Amino acid sequence: xxxxxxxxxxxxxxxxxxxxxxxxxxxxxxxxxxxxxxxxxxxxxxxxxxxxxxxxxxxxxxxxxxxxxxxxxxxxxxxxxxxxxxxxxxxxxxxxxxxxxxxxxxxxxxxxxxxxxxxxxxxxxxxxxxxxxxxxxxxxxxxxxxxxxxxxxxxxxxxxxxxxxxxxxxxxxxxxxxxxxxxxxxxxxxxxxxxxxxxxxxxxxxxxxxxxxxxxxxxxxxxxxxxxxxxxxxxxxxxxxxxxxxxxxxxxxxxxxxxxxxxxxxxxxxxxxxxxxxxxxxxxxxxxxxxxxxxxxxxxxxxxxxxxxxxxxxx
Amino acid sequence: xxxxxxxxxxxxxxxxxxxxxxxxxxxxxxxxxxxxxxxxxxxxxxxxxxxxxxxxxxxxxxxxxxxxxxxxxxxxxxxxxxxxxxxxxxxxxxxxxxxxxxxxxxxxxxxxxxxxxxxxxxxxxxxxxxxxxxxxxxxxxxxxxxxxxxxxxxxxxxxxxxxxxxxxxxxxxxxxxxxxxxxxxxxxxxxxxxxxxxxxxxxxxxxxxxxxxxxxxxxxxxxxxxxxxxxxxxxxxxxxxxxxxxxxxxxxxxxxxxxxxxxxxxxxxxxxxxxxxxxxxxxxxxxxxxxxxxxxxxxxxxxxxxxxxxxxxxxxxxxxxxxxxxxxxxxxxxxxxxxxxxxxxxxxxxxxxxxxxxxxxxxxxxxxxxxxxxxxxxxxxxxxxxxxxxxxxxxxxxxxxxxxxxxxxxxxxxxxxxxxxxxxxxxxxxxxxxxxxxxxxxxxxxxxxxxxxxxxxxxxxxxx
Numbered sequence: 001x002x003x004x005x006x007x008x009x010x011x012x013x014x015x016x017x018x019x020x021x022x023x024x025x026x027x028x029x030x031x032x033x034x035x036x037x038x039x040x041x042x043x044x045x046x047x048x049x050x051x052x053x054x055x056x057x058x059x060x061x062x063x064x065x066x067x068x069x070x071x072x073x074x075x076x077x078x079x080x081x082x083x084x085x086x087x088x089x090x091x092x093x094x095x096x097x098x099x100x101x102x103x104x105x106x107x108x109x110x111x112x113x114x115x116x117x118x119x120x121x122x123x124x125x126x127x128x129x130x131x132x133x134x135x136x137x138x139x140x141x142x143x144x145x146x147x148x149x150x151x152x153x154x155x156x157x158x159x160x161x162x163x164x165x166x167x168x169x170x171x172x173x174x175x176x177x178x179x180x181x182x183x184x185x186x187x188x189x190x191x192x193x194x195x196x197x198x199x200x201x202x203x204x205x206x207x208x209x210x211x212x213x214x215x216x217x218x219x220x221x222x223x224x225x226x227x228x229x230x231x232x233x234x235x236x237x238x239x240x241x242x243x244x245x246x247x248x249x250x251x252x253x254x255x256x257x258x259x260x261x262x263x264x265x266x267x268x269x270x271x272x273x274x275x276x277x278x279x280x281x282x283x284x285x286x287x288x289x290x291x292x293x294x295x296x297x298x299x300x301x302x303x304x305x306x307x308x309x310x311x312x313x314x315x
Numbered sequence: 316x317x318x319x320x321x322x323x324x325x326x327x328x329x330x331x332x333x334x335x336x337x338x339x340x341x342x343x344x345x346x347x348x349x350x351x352x353x354x355x356x357x358x359x360x361x362x363x364x365x366x367x368x369x370x371x372x373x374x375x376x377x378x379x380x381x382x383x384x385x386x387x388x389x390x391x392x393x394x395x396x397x398x399x400x401x402x403x404x405x406x407x408x409x410x411x412x413x414x415x416x417x418x419x420x421x422x423x424x425x426x427x428x429x430x431x432x433x434x435x436x437x438x439x440x441x442x443x444x445x446x447x448x449x450x451x452x453x454x455x456x457x458x459x460x461x462x463x464x465x466x467x468x469x470x471x472x473x474x475x476x477x478x479x480x481x482x483x484x485x486x487x488x489x490x491x492x493x494x495x496x497x498x499x500x501x502x503x504x505x506x507x508x509x510x511x512x513x514x515x516x517x518x519x520x521x522x523x524x525x526x527x528x529x530x531x532x533x534x535x536x537x538x539x540x541x542x543x544x545x546x547x548x549x550x551x552x553x554x555x556x557x558x559x560x561x562x563x564x565x566x567x568x569x570x571x572x573x574x575x576x577x578x579x580x581x582x583x584x585x586x587x588x589x590x591x592x593x594x595x596x597x598x599x600x601x602x603x604x605x606x607x608x609x610x611x612x613x614x615x616x617x618x619x620x621x622x623x624x625x626x627x628x629x630x631x632x633x634x635x636x637x638x639x640x641x642x643x644x645x646x647x648x649x650x651x652x653x654x655x656x657x658x659x660x661x662x663x664x665x666x667x668x669x670x671x672x673x674x675x676x677x678x679x680x681x682x683x684x685x686x687x688x689x690x691x692x693x694x695x696x697x698x699x700x701x702x703x704x705x706x707x708x709x710x711x712x713x714x715x716x717x718x719x720x721x722x723x724x725x726x727x728x729x730x731x732x733x734x735x736x737x738x739x740x741x742x743x744x745x746x747x748x749x750x751x752x753x754x755x756x757x758x759x760x761x762x763x764x765x766x767x768x769x770x771x772x773x774x775x776x777x778x779x
Contacts (some may be wrong), residue, residue, distance in 0.1 A: 008534070085647070085650070085651070086651075086652065087650055105652070107652035107653065107654045107655060108535050108536050108537045108606055108652070108653060108654060109535075109606030109652055109653050110652050112606065113652060128536055128537070128652075128654060129536030129537070130535050130536040130537070131536070165536055168534070168536050191532070191533040191539075192528050192529060192530075192532075192533060192539065192541075193529050193530040193533050194533050196530035196533065196534065197530075197533065197534060
């Protein structure tokens, strides 16, 4: 693998390989010294054209835990603000010969464009409403820790599917790992022909009790300006996951940030079924695994990940 | 009805009428009932003789082409070209755009008025006609805008523009969104004449869409333009045209529902014609999966069932003609991410070869149908279609149907390179185009030989 551009490109084997590496890093982050020298002397560029807290911070921490040098570039206050084109920005950053460029941008296909114009490995950290592959991988990781396997699991993705790159990547990832996926939301927020992605469609929560996992999406208040919904109050009444709707045997996920009282009620966020903070923790090890897979994994051949040494205890 | 109105002005620079003998050429002109091998003699720009092969006598100083294995068609006419002049001469100018047309076998084109400034007043139109009379290598007719600045708010001075020789009226690039304004334009058509060429789209349904709405747009997470955005607009305007007894031409049909709407309206007595582009006939939204902005245009590439309906519509005659919607864009604009890039693709130089390669060779469409529809582009506007009949002005193209070439390999005549067929290997090379009786294009490497030349070399003309 040279780049991580979309989950649609990955086979089940690819995903499982990244999961195996992430599990080995899971052991590292429990040590006192949480740093390994794997990427010492190599440079990772974090290029963010959109605001982000958890994705950018976890890629930053992942790069640092792997001992890479890190450069953060944000669109505001940079040459991007002055009208520099994506292509020219990439040419500029590529002149530093980075090993990887992690990019988030508001346009579908942005990461693929970067990949065509740099020799660095490119990680898509969200391109428009297209894909968010590292989120899907950390979600698979989180679920595997709880369920062992996703084979045969029933997963409902609830909310604004139309505008969600997380939904697109997760439909691909969950189905590839053997789960059955149902998307559910208001008809105005379900994209046309979404069944082509390999999922079922529901417009109400009537069958929700069949789900093993409920994956809720962030309801973006700014969408209300386009009148996709009659009212947020009605949305909450129809689609909010609360303690009446969440069964004790079901798992609850959310990519964050949560709108408390909109897609989730306060009590379910703090319930034992909620995996939301586990997802954030998984984000770190999975992003370490992604960087490792792209920057070192390919060089190890098919033999799987090399043993993970620490700084103090070289292998 | 049109007889009352002033003529469309087709402008081109002066050129020497050709005297040209095509020896042993296959002539294919369904309109003239021609399909066979002949000698064709053009004398002083006019088709003078069509004889059995080898039977024609070359007059003095006649260029002779040994054309065995080559085919001559009536010249193609493209009713939908963006020449970007005035305003964006960096993308196309009258000279480069008409050269691209000639290289595609087109002997006449109509240019759209969505320039900077918009062609919405007589002085802008006149200046373009004057420039074309100096720069254009094939005749160009200029459409004028339906509304001032194509803003949709006030009608342009349609009667005056018609008197100045406008080829028709169009707000192409935008629909006339307001039904009342559309009705007024149809009413004013009684005074101005000329056809209203309509870009049909409901802006509310299209929203922020940038590609066809369907499984591919959903997979990509890119906002879609539903097919009904086009067909509902056609239905509205067809009803208005019927009510006002107006005449409308529907630009670049893209959807199956739109073909049905045109057929239904025509059956109900509406004076309606329609065109389709080579890219909508040969590509679908599957091509957009790469998010390459070269596949971004409006209307968008649609689904396979739409493509099939368009092909069937062209075959049956529900769609009258082929139009390229040649839309040059600068490289830096087209290099943007898909959602940010401007809509539009070039098309003049690839139109016939693409249709020939993808539709004629596999047996989907007959060559005769394609030739008829590609030369019929001016008919909806009241222009006579070119023909190979004896005694008419020579408007023809000479094509090597066996020849293959790779799009873009040798560059383009157009100033822009945003072809959605770049890199494709195509069959069918245009070798020569004759427009208004003069040679407008010769393929590079196509040597000139005079009939009375003893050798194979070019002889210099004697000093006068």
